[in-house]
Amino acid sequence: xxxxxxxNGDIDDWLSELKLYQKNTVLKILTSCSPEEAAEIWIxxxxxxxxxxxxxxxxxxxxxxxxxxxxxxxxxDDNSYAEEKKALMAxxxxxxxxxxxxxxxxxxAAIGYTATLLAPAVAILLCTVxxxxxxxxxxxx
Amino acid sequence: MNIFTQLVLIxxxxxxxxxxxxxxxxxxxxxxxxxxxxxxxxxxxxNLVVLAPHVANxxxxxxxxxxxxxxxxxxxxxxxxxxxxxxxxxxxxFNGKIPSIGSFDNDSVGDEIGIFGFPHCVEGRRALTFQKAxxxxxxxxxxxxxxxxxxxxxxxxxxxxxxxxxxxxxxNTISGVLIxxxxxxxxxxxxxxxxxxxxxxxxxxxSAEYIxxxx
Numbered sequence: 417x418x419x420x421x422x423x424n425g426d427i428d429d430w431l432s433e434l435k436l437y438q439k440n441t442v443l444k445i446l447t448s449c450s451p452e453e454a455a456e457i458w459i460x461x462x463x464x465x466x467x468x469x470x471x472x473x474x475x476x477x478x479x480x481x482x483x484x485x486x487x488x489x490x491x492x493d494d495n496s497y498a499e500e501k502k503a504l505m506a507x508x509x510x511x512x513x514x515x516x517x518x519x520x521x522x523x524x525a526a527i528g529y530t531a532t533l534l535a536p537a538v539a540i541l542l543c544t545v546x547x548x549x550x551x552x553x554x555x556x557x
Numbered sequence: 558m559n560i561f562t563q564l565v566l567i568x569x570x571x572x573x574x575x576x577x578x579x580x581x582x583x584x585x586x587x588x589x590x591x592x593x594x595x596x597x598x599x600x601x602x603x604n605l606v607v608l609a610p611h612v613a614n615x616x617x618x619x620x621x622x623x624x625x626x627x628x629x630x631x632x633x634x635x636x637x638x639x640x641x642x643x644x645x646x647x648x649x650x651f652n653g654k655i656p657s658i659g660s661f662d663n664d665s666v667g668d669e670i671g672i673f674g675f676p677h678c679v680e681g682r683r684a685l686t687f688q689k690a691x692x693x694x695x696x697x698x699x700x701x702x703x704x705x706x707x708x709x710x711x712x713x714x715x716x717x718x719x720x721x722x723x724x725x726x727x728x729n730t731i732s733g734v735l736i737x738x739x740x741x742x743x744x745x746x747x748x749x750x751x752x753x754x755x756x757x758x759x760x761x762x763x764s765a766e767y768i769x770x771x772x
Binding site: 438444 | 568577579580581594595596597598599600601602603633634635636637638639640641678679698700701702703714715716717718719720735736737738739740741752761767770771
């Protein structure tokens, strides 16, 4: 099986594959923190910190660490998510949009989170991988 | 007013022996798109449902002993965790006329708004409830560097009302979504499961304009 390639591109390119509300919000978050911090903020936020919610059940899953570990598995471990990677390889052209969609759905199904919540964080991390290269990303603890 | 009995729904999750009611949501278009809050639905759509309307007349006496319900499966379509909003999609069509989505830009401090929701539904009580309140302030709240428009409305909300529709009779539009009560974190205590800091006569609602961007 050939290797999954993550294209290089700046953050605007990757975020342009998202819905406009996601892109605009993430760009604002990025003005005050690193890409990885922005990804964490996005997927762990539940509104304003000083607002007491009136509904729902408390979400106590250690979500960020689990998400990040699964993302790393997808990118670095050839034996993980083999079916999804096989499907990606079968595509004649793997666009950024397809990568974001497939990885968000795969990780979402694995850890029980909706793909639409994960997509912006996946886009940000894919941008990082594309920039530093897969080998360097996977070598980094 | 009866139209709101069909538009405003309970959001819940199906468990093995019952439906856990989580909060309120409301239909925003004829194709079955429903708005609620991210904190109401959580982060996964497994077993997520809305309950089909249980009354057609808002003046009817709602039988609180009636625990029958008709769950309709929904999927999460869009989620904005910073603004605490979510768009759900149900396999249903709505044939009536739905108020258009507005914004608190078009409401003034002192204007009356209507709140349609299900207070105490998280405790098993299903009573579609209408409240009136005035807009006490229009504020920008910053969350993770992102500023958003809110209205502070002069009424106390209770668990189950998150995701309630804020309706502007002046503009005949949906102006906002009920989010929660201002209660600065830190030093919080709980008395019988209630945080006394949330027991004040104001509630925060986010402007509905952000819904438009998500549809």
